[in-house]
Amino acid sequence: MIVHFDLDAFYASVAQRDDPSLRGIPLAISGRSRRAVVLTASYEARPFGVRSAMPLYRALELCPELTVVPPDFTRYRESSQRVFAIFVDGARAVEGLSLDEAFVDVPDETLDGAIAFAQRVRARIRDEVGLTASAGVARTKMVAKIASDMNKPDGLTVVPPGTEADFLAPLPVGRLWGIGPKTQPRLESAGISTIGDVAALDDARMYALFGRGGTFYRDLARGIDERDVDGSRERKSISTEETFEYDVRDEARILDLLRLQADELARDMQAKHLRGATVGIKIKRADFTITGKQTTLAVPTDDAGAILAASLWCWHRSGLAGVPIRLLGTRIASLTEEPQRELRLF
Template identity: 35%
Template sequence: MERIILHVDMDAFFASVEQLDNRNLRGKPVIVGGTSSRGVVATCSYEARKYGVHSAMPMFMAQKLCPHGIYVPARFSRYREISNKVFDILRDVTNIIEPVSIDEAYLDITNSRFNNGLVAAKHIKSRVLKEIGLTISVGISYNKFLAKLASDWNKPNGIMVIDKEMIPDILLPLKISKIHGIGKKSVERLNNIGIFYVKDLYEMPIDLYTEYFGKYGVEIYDRIRGIDSREVKENRDRKSYGKERTLSSDTQSKEELLQYIDNFSKEISENLKRKNIKGRTITLKYKTYNFINHTRSRTLTYYTNSYKDIYNTCKEILEEENINVGIRLIGVTISSFKEDKIEQLSLF
C-alpha cells in the first residue's frame, strides 16, 4: 500500500501567536526575537517578510529593513502552550507523528481513520483555525521529502498534494537549494559549474552525486526522482537539551553569567523531568567579544535531571575559567541521556 504522509507547518508561528493574543498586531509587520541590537529574529510575520526580514537575521539588520516594524520579545512558554494544543489535534488523527520542532511535524496517516490525505489535511486545518485561531500549511504526498516540499508550496494557509504522476515534472523547474540535503556550500559549487535548477542536476550521472555530496549523494539522486524511503518516526530522540543567550552587552562578570546559568539550569531541569529523562554530560558554552567559541564539558558518574546538579557543575566549570575578555554569549547544554524508568522489584 502506498503511504500517505502529511507535513504540517504552522505559519510564522511565534509572530502568529503574538497577533492572536494582541488584535492590534494583526496585519502589521511583527518581528519576534531578542529586542536588543545584538539579538536575532526568531520569527516574523508575513507582513514583515515583504521587507526582506527573515528568521536568524541579526536584529539590527531587520530594523534597517523594516524600521516601522513592531519588535516583540519571544514568549516561549506561551508558544509551547499553543503548540501542545495543535499537537493534540494531530494525535486525534494519527499516533504516528514525528515532531520536527515546536511548529512542525510529519504524520503517517496510511492506516488511520482517514484514507485520503486531502480530507485529513482539511480536517486538521479546520480544527486548528476553529479551536485555536491559527492557520497552518499542509503538504501531502507518498514520502517525507515531497510532503515537506508541498507544505511550503502555497504558504501561508496553504495545502498541496504531490502524487507520483507529477514526478519528476513538478521538480525540474525548482532551484537546487529547494532540495533537502543540498547545503549552501554545495549550491555554490554546483552554481559554479552551471547547475542552478533540478533539471540541470537531473542530467548528472550518479557518480558525480557522490563526488559532490559524499555519502548523501545517492539519497539526493533518489529524491529528485521522487524516491525517499525514510519512515515517520514516532519518537525522535534528541541528543541534547540546551539554552543559550546573546547578551545585550559584553561582560566579564562571573556573577552576571551565573544568573543566566541559573535560569538555564532551571528550565533544562524542568524540561528533562517532563520527558522523564536524565543526562550526565553537562557543557558550558561561551562566546567572546571577538566571536570565538569556548566549550567546556564535564561528564558525571551518574545520570541526573536535577537543577542543582546542572547549576553546580556549570558553576564549577565557570570558576575554573579565566575570564579576561568580554563575553557576548553564554549557554548550557546537557547530553548523554537515558530514560528515567521506575522499575518494579521482584518479590523473589
C-alpha cells in the first residue's frame, strides 16, 4: 500500500502558524514587485478565485482585502525537514516530490494498516509541526496522488484495492498523469472527457489518439500502475532566479545578482552536504524569449567563488550584454554527496 501526503497550502500555512494575526484571513505568499506572482494562496483566499501562479495584480483585483506576505524559504525548508522526518519514521521507503509532498511505501500491506499509518502521520504533523496534511491511500502511486487532492484541506481519501478503475472513471481526463493542458482539449474534441473514456478505448482508437504510448495511458486509466516508491531518488539540481520589476540592461547589476545567486546556491548545498558539477544560467529577455547556457566543472563544488566563475563564463558566452532582460537565474546540477578535492576549473 502507498500513501501520498500533501501539506495543505504549505507556504501560507507556515505563515499563519508563525503569525496568528494571519489566521482566518485571505492570504497570499508573493513578492511585491510589478511582475510578482502568487506562490501560494490560503484557503480563505481561494473562494475569491485567487490561485497559485496568478499575477499578484490580478489576485488583488479579485480580492482587494488580500494580505500579501513575502516568502521565507528558510522556514519552509525547516518545516519540510521536520515533516519528512515523520514520513521516514516507520516507512519502508519515502519518495519526496517537493518540499510539501511525498509518496510513502507503508510496511503494513493491509488496507487497515495503511489507513492507520496515514492517520498517525497526519496527527504527528499537526501536533509536532503545527501544519495539516491531506493524504490519499491506494495500491498505486497515481491513484494515491489523485486521492490526496479529493478532500482538501486536512482530508484523508482511501481507495481500496480493486476499486481503482471505478474511482478514476468519472474524473476529468486532465487528472490522468501525462495529460497536460495542450493534450486535454484535443482529447475532449475527440469525445474523450473522463478517465473512464480512456479506460474504455479499444486498441485501434487508443493508438490513433496516443500513438505508441497508448497502452501506458489506458493502463493508468484502469488503475494499473506498477511503479514502486523510489526511496533512492536524488535531487537533480538546485536553482534560484529573480524576475526584475523593470527590464535590466545594466551589466553591473546583472553581475551583482549572479554573485548573490552563487552565494545562495553555495549556502544551500553546504547545508545539504551536496556538491555540483554543472552550472548554468537562464536568461529571459524583454520579449520573453529564453536563453540558457551551461558549463561543466572539472570537479564538483559547493564553493560560491567557483559557481560564480562558471556562471560569469556562461553569461559572457550568451552574448546578451546590453540587451534588456526581465529574468535571470542560476542553476547547479549533477549533484553528489561524495566529498571531493576542490578545483576551480571548468
